[in-house]
Amino acid sequence: MTKFTGWGIASALLLAAGGAQAADELTLQLKWVTQAQFAGYYVAAEKGFYEEEDLDVTIKPGGPDIAPVQVLLGGGADVMVDWLPSALAARENGAPIVNIAQPFKSSGLMLTCLKEHGIESPEDFPGHTLGTWFFGNELPLYSWMSKLGYATDGSEGGVTIQKINFNVDPLLQKQVECATTMTYNEYWQVIDAGLTPEDLVVFKYQDEGISTLEDGLYTTEENLADPEMTEKLVRFVRASMKGWKYAEENPDEAAEIVLENDETGAQTEKHQKRMMGEIAKLTAGSNGALDPADFTRTVEVLLSAGADPVITKDPGEAAWTHAITDEALK
């Protein structure tokens, strides 16, 4: 290589680096793998909403062995998507995390049972095996059971809780009688496996009055104390909400964008379009600002978990802030 071309390449690299530096970098850690559940963020990236806010956002997919809060605290991300129950449990265990925005208004969590097991109402649960995911996702089920007054250790008059992996096989293979499902994902896996809605009994947490807040945006107290960072977060939340509302209005296009960003290639078009349709129902009614009443209800549900409460004390208003959304939604 001649000296001349060497310099040429070096200056080109410098230019490229300079160009990238212009936009502020921000990393988002998702709670789960790339799917329409996170369409708003992918749409905002693809449609240039982040660019308009002068942001260079990296979206990191999650997975069964990734705890978003660990990534956040370890410095691997600036913002994470998490459920409020697991976020509050982590907060009580010493993680200074704060909810800065809440794009999801409603809960998509439900318990799906096979009709053949004779479960028609929550009174029929005792003596049955209920499957749930863990990693923080089990907390709403535990608080529900304690609200109903059922022991969860399989003793007389109580239910047996069974850890299941993130699929519906245990339900189909009759290893559990009920399984935790999401309105937008696992429920449709059951349907795709050949069962009809008539074969199933579904208990939506939203309808049982025990819904907890899902898929909020969280960052650390340290980040919020930094004015430069909060300013970045304001722009991030503004662009993300723009992405969410665009996705709500154009579900098919949003699903396509998600599919393009799915590096694993595991998602199918049919599944993602259906998922986006369900997700739009959950984000509807939220402008991104957390409703304090929803927060209080979630905390009450979590505190009510009887002998083995999910959290032992009300974290109060320290666990959420309107500082970011107030600025972002102006």
Add this chain to the structure above:
Amino acid sequence: MSWIVAGLIIWALGLWANVRLSKRKGRVAALAVPVIFGLVLVFVWEAVVRGFGISPVLLPAPSVIAARFGQSSSVLWQDFVQTVLKGALTGYVLGCSAALLTAIVVDRFDFLRRGLLPVGNFVAALPIIGIAPILVMWFGFDWQSKAAVVVVMVFFPVLVNAVQGLSDTSAMQRDLMRTYAAGYWTSLWKLRLPAALPFIFNGLKIASTLALIGAIVAEFFGSPITGMGFRISTSVGLLQLDLVWAEIVVAALAGSAFYGGVALIERAATFWHPSQRGR
């Protein structure tokens, strides 16, 4: 700062004591050296975590882990029973006995040795994360499937060692047995099995740690809501890292005790072997 200085001082003291002790002979010195080393390591860990203010999420201090250990002892005991006693030990006993019996059959019939052992090596190389989900599907979520994983994991190390051990007699020794008019079973029992014992115990020791790893890892792929693997994999999501570390302590203690127990039996059973003499 004072914590870091304290850590450095304790480290220097421990080093000095161990250098002096290691020059002495005798049982006390031989025991004291590793104990001092271990204690210094734990103290330096505590000092570093406190001195540098490391987040408990990344690395909890030993004192925090110890406190959690005391606080959650009932949960830890329940997990220990589920994983070690039910899963690992059952699988270990089943897998090792099956391997020893198979070894004797394989040794008897040469065509089995030539046909079965390559297959054995092939199966032994299968990754546990591949077979564990399948065995969970076959044997259910409870400890039975963990025992099945352990059987698969320990079977081949023990088999290969035992087969090797059974062929570890010289022609001279076998000829001597023949001059005594000893049949197959007599020479197996009196000569070849005793000669194979050091090899067999090697396999059993390797299998003891494998059994524990197998039982814990298998719980990652479906388990009831108890067990060490279950707790380790799910507590992370709630940031209960002190509980995760407490489970790791239990696993380390159980694994060492298991290995030590097998080593003690070995010493009693193969006292005549050169490697055990003079201890």
